[in-house]
Amino acid sequence: MRVFTASLATETNTFSPVPTDRKAFEMALYAPPGRHPDTPTLCSAPITVLRRRARAEGFTLVEGTAAWAEPGGYVRLDVYEALRDEILGQLRAALPVDCVVLGLHGAMVARGLDDCEGDLLERVRAVVGRETVVAAELDPHSHLTARRVAAADILATFLEFPHTDFEARAEHVVDLALRAARGEIRPVQSVFDCRMVDVFPTSRQPMRGFVDRIEALQGRDGVLSVSLVHGFMAADVPEMGTRVLVVTDGDAARGAALAARLGREVRAMRGTTRQPSLPAAEAVARVAAAPAAAKPFVIADMWDNPGGGTAGDNTAILHALVGAGVTRAALATLWDPQAVAFAHGAGAGTVLDMRLGGKANAASGRPFDATVEVRTVAEAGWQSFGASRVPLGPVAVVRPVGTELDIVLNTNRTQTFEPDVFTNLGIAPGDKHALVVKSTNHFRAGFAPIAREILYATVEGCYPSDPRTTAYRKLDRPIWPIVDEPWADEETDAAPDVAATRAAAAGRR
Numbered sequence: 001m002r003v004f005t006a007s008l009a010t011e012t013n014t015f016s017p018v019p020t021d022r023k024a025f026e027m028a029l030y031a032p033p034g035r036h037p038d039t040p041t042l043c044s045a046p047i048t049v050l051r052r053r054a055r056a057e058g059f060t061l062v063e064g065t066a067a068w069a070e071p072g073g074y075v076r077l078d079v080y081e082a083l084r085d086e087i088l089g090q091l092r093a094a095l096p097v098d099c100v101v102l103g104l105h106g107a108m109v110a111r112g113l114d115d116c117e118g119d120l121l122e123r124v125r126a127v128v129g130r131e132t133v134v135a136a137e138l139d140p141h142s143h144l145t146a147r148r149v150a151a152a153d154i155l156a157t158f159l160e161f162p163h164t165d166f167e168a169r170a171e172h173v174v175d176l177a178l179r180a181a182r183g184e185i186r187p188v189q190s191v192f193d194c195r196m197v198d199v200f201p202t203s204r205q206p207m208r209g210f211v212d213r214i215e216a217l218q219g220r221d222g223v224l225s226v227s228l229v230h231g232f233m234a235a236d237v238p239e240m241g242t243r244v245l246v247v248t249d250g251d252a253a254r255g256a257a258l259a260a261r262l263g264r265e266v267r268a269m270r271g272t273t274r275q276p277s278l279p280a281a282e283a284v285a286r287v288a289a290a291p292a293a294a295k296p297f298v299i300a301d302m303w304d305n306p307g308g309g310t311a312g313d314n315t316a317i318l319h320a321l322v323g324a325g326v327t328r329a330a331l332a333t334l335w336d337p338q339a340v341a342f343a344h345g346a347g348a349g350t351v352l353d354m355r356l357g358g359k360a361n362a363a364s365g366r367p368f369d370a371t372v373e374v375r376t377v378a379e380a381g382w383q384s385f386g387a388s389r390v391p392l393g394p395v396a397v398v399r400p401v402g403t404e405l406d407i408v409l410n411t412n413r414t415q416t417f418e419p420d421v422f423t424n425l426g427i428a429p430g431d432k433h434a435l436v437v438k439s440t441n442h443f444r445a446g447f448a449p450i451a452r453e454i455l456y457a458t459v460e461g462c463y464p465s466d467p468r469t470t471a472y473r474k475l476d477r478p479i480w481p482i483v484d485e486p487w488a489d490e491e492t493d494a495a496p497d498v499a500a501t502r503a504a505a506a507g508r509r
Contacts, residue, residue, distance in 0.1 A: 001181060004094045005050050006064030006087045007036075007103030008120065009043035011141060013234040013309025014109055015464050016073035017361040018413065024069035025083065027393060027412050031066040033090060039387045042163065043068055044103040045170030046137055053174060062097065064090040070413050071309040080110040084120050091127050099133045099181040100124055101174055106142020106157070107232040114237045114474065118147030125151045135177035137170050139163065140200075144191060144229040144243045153180060154187050154247055157227040159211050160202050162442040164386060176224055176247070187224055187247050190255030192263035194242040195487045196480035197231040197467055199274045201441045203448075206269050214262060222249045223258065228266065234308055234464050238476035242266060267487065270480055275441065275456045277302060280317050283457035287434045288324040295452035296329075297434045298443070302456045303463040304363075305440045307415030311335055311360035312438050315368040316459045318357070318407070321434070327403035330429065331436040332421045333392065333410040335360075340409045343374045343396035350374045351401060356409070363461050372398040372407075376425050381410060383421035385442070390414055397425050404432075415439040418446035 010020055029041055040048040044066045054061035064087045069075070091100065102124070108116040117136075124134055135154035138144075140161065148155065154176050158169045179185045202211045214226040225247040231240055244263040248255035278286070280301070287297045299317060306312035312335040321329055334357050346352050351373050358367030374396060381395030393411030400407075406427050416437035422429050429435055429450055437443045448454065464470040467482050478486035 001059040001099070002062065002094065002097045003050060003054070003059055003099045003101065003178070003181070004062045004064060004091055004097045005047050005101045005103075006090065007044035007047060007066040007068065008083055008087060009067070009103060009105035009108065010069040010075060011071035011105050011107040011139065011232065011309060012075060012109035013071060013073060013463075014236045015234055016309040016311070017363075018072040018309070018311055020069050020072040020075040020079070022076075022079045024072060025067045025079070028070050028391065029066060029068040033063045033065060036063065036066045039389065040167050040170065041068055041388050042166050042385065043105050043137070043139065045167045046101045046103045046174055049167070049170045049174045050101060053178065062090075062094040066103070071307055072413065073309060075108060075110040075116070077110040077112050080108070080113065080116055084123070087120075088123055088127060091124065095128070097128060097132060099177050100128060100135070101177050102136040103170070104136045104138055106138035106144070107235055109235055109237060115143070115145050115147055118145045118151065121148050121151035133177055133180045135173055135180070137173045138229070140228060140230040141232040142229060143232065143235065143237055143239050144245060145239045149189050149191055152189075154225070155189065155227070155245060156225045156247065157229055157245070159215060159227070161200060161230070162203065162445050164445050167387065172225065185224060186250040188250055188252045188255060190246045190248065190252055190259045192244045192256070192259035194244065194263045194267050195477065196267060196270055197233045197241045198270055200228065200230050201273065201275055203441060203444050204275065207273050210265065210269070217258070222251050222254060224249055226258070226262070233467055233470070236472050236474050238474045240472070240475060241479050275302070277456040277458045280457040280459050281320050283455040284317065284320040284324050284326060286455065288326050292433060293452050294430070295450060296429060296432045298447045298451040298454045299434055299436045300440070300443060300454065300456045301436055301438045302440045302458060303465050304438055304459055305415050305463065306335065306413040307439060307442060308463055310462050311364055312413050312415070313357040313360050314363065314365045314459055314462050315357040316365050317436050317457060318368050319366070321405065321436070322400070326434055327400070327405045328432055329404070329434040329436065330406040330408070330422055330427050330432050332408040332416045333414070333438060334407055335413045336409050337411045339398070340394050340396045340411050343398060343409065344377050344394060346374055348374050348377050354398060356398070356407065365459070370400040372400050375399050375406065378425065382424065383414075383416070383418050385417040390417060392421075395425065397427065416443050419450055
């Protein structure tokens with residue numbers, strides 16, 4: 001058996017001011033065939049999983065390129081097309097293959113192309129024909145378009161948010177793909193459109209229980225896989241929104257019925273799943289009023305999150321900390337390549353006047369001006385995300401004179417994942433009264449064990465977090481919460497999906 005694998009991924013916030021060009025991929029991950037690191041990244045785990053399976057089972061694995069850019073604004077169309085064609089050329093050279101397994105994100109948008117993953121999957125299908133199994137792992141913060149479902153045999157998302165299971169779900173997708181290629185199963189996909197979009201952290205109820213239940217359904221009664229596609233509300237694309245995806249062993253009707261039942265359960269939880277949050281000033285005031293303790297508060301700057309494509313250079317919480325006198329603190333990270341260059345040029349130990357953050361656009365807020373000491377500089381900063389190593393690019397730690405407020409400045413935009421973003425640069429989290437992290441929820445797995453309390457702080461305007469006020473122009477149907485009850489005709493929802501799934505399955509087999 002011959003298997004081809006590759007990865008092409010980013011998450012596009014179409015409202016972000018930060019363009020995604022070729023350098024964005026090269027800074028985060030660009031690995032030609034055979035050059036992917038031994039550890040997986042968020043969207044390339046199928047490659048490392050398949051390496052292990054190939055060694056153990058003796059099939060031939062052909063690796064293509066793996067490319068990932070940190071979330072940002074629109075991808076340049078020529079950049080996407082060049083990377084796509086690079087992978088397609090590698091696939092053609094590998095023919096014949098029995099199976100293709102891709103690591104994708106599912107929310108990549110290029111200027112002039114709303115559905116990059118659908119385009120890639122269709123072209124892969126055209127290259128390999130109808131008899132070859134095509135499978136892909138997706139991030140749940142994605143867009144499950146009809147085009148993708150029709151082109152692929154098996155799609156599955158991570159289940160956890162934070163995404164602690166991306167490697168386990170890669171194992172899941174790879175196992176199904178190999179079984180399908182060997183003729184052991186006949187996967188059929190069924191989709192239910194919940195006609196809504198929301199935030200679904202699995203670190204709290206009710207999502208914790210829901211995900212545990214859908215995971216338990218897999219491998220029973222012909223159900224091969226269940227995924228909740230959360231949707232990505234920071235993208236103006238036609239099919240944005242929450243969907244349930246079920247893969248069954250040849251039973252489209254069972255899959256459609258299960259997807260509809262689970263989708264209605266998700267709909268019934270609308271408005272109850274988000275993390276409780278506070279305005280930034282209130283969160284900082286709570287920290288300022290609390291006595292010192294053995295563990296720090298963790299304040300999540302949840303909407304200025306580079307993991308959602310924002311610039312990551314808003315200084316509202318930094319200003320609030322200083323204004324409230326909370327200066328025994330640390331912040332990671334503030335995206336400011338210019339300030340990093342100045343710090344590197346000055347060198348560690350130098351005291352100089354600096355202007356930090358507030359640069360990308362109006363959502364960045366006002367800059368933070370201070371006389372700072374350059375505490376640390378490094379050419380290749382990094383942090384962990386599970387088994388992955390996330391590059392920060394050149395970094396610096398600066399501290400306003402007269403405070404213990406350490407600010408981590410980075411060049412490669414990325415959200416905060418693990419406490420080693422601080423410890424790698426000589427900052428001891430336990431010595432601080434507060435830690436500020438720019439992340440919506442991925443930080444939680446790493447920071448919860450060291451936190452006195454986690455506070456989710458909102459800075460309005462950084463991210464389109466309320467669909468009711470977001471200027472969507474392309475959305476192709478009414479969804480909640482833009483419309484109170486857009487599912488009046490829900491009894492007809494499943495029928496088109498069942499018909500489309502059966503037609504696609506019949507064409508491929």
